Amino acid sequence: MPILPKTNPIVLAKINLASTFSTSTIADLRKQKRRRRNPNHKSPLRSSSTSEADTNTEILPPFSRSITVTMPIAPITGRLKKGLVLDLSVALGGGVVCGLGWWYGYHLPAVRQRDAYYFKLEQERAAARAGQ
Numbered sequence: 367m368p369i370l371p372k373t374n375p376i377v378l379a380k381i382n383l384a385s386t387f388s389t390s391t392i393a394d395l396r397k398q399k400r401r402r403r404n405p406n407h408k409s410p411l412r413s414s415s416t417s418e419a420d421t422n423t424e425i426l427p428p429f430s431r432s433i434t435v436t437m438p439i440a441p442i443t444g445r446l447k448k449g450l451v452l453d454l455s456v457a458l459g460g461g462v463v464c465g466l467g468w469w470y471g472y473h474l475p476a477v478r479q480r481d482a483y484y485f486k487l488e489q490e491r492a493a494a495r496a497g498q
Contacts, residue, residue: 442450
């Protein structure tokens, strides 16, 4: 991390976030115009009376600039995205088919065979006890 002059912790947090997710420099961040709080806005949390909070119907203005999201890796678009969606859907469909095939083709018959064996064994033991 570069050595910085004493500054506001919020500015330091912005610099850390910016250096993590984008390539903008510290000078670029300091040049950006800071958004100021609307002085006419009355927060219902800070009002002294409840009637003032109930009548506060002011709508805040939209963002003065659009939010740009920078990513370390570019998003997948175009033909690659279509191919990726197709590949994932085929893989998931194949996984579901294989899972259901294993469940109904191997697991359930094996469990039923085991249960039938122990049921028959228990009946033989009960018949042997009754015959004594």
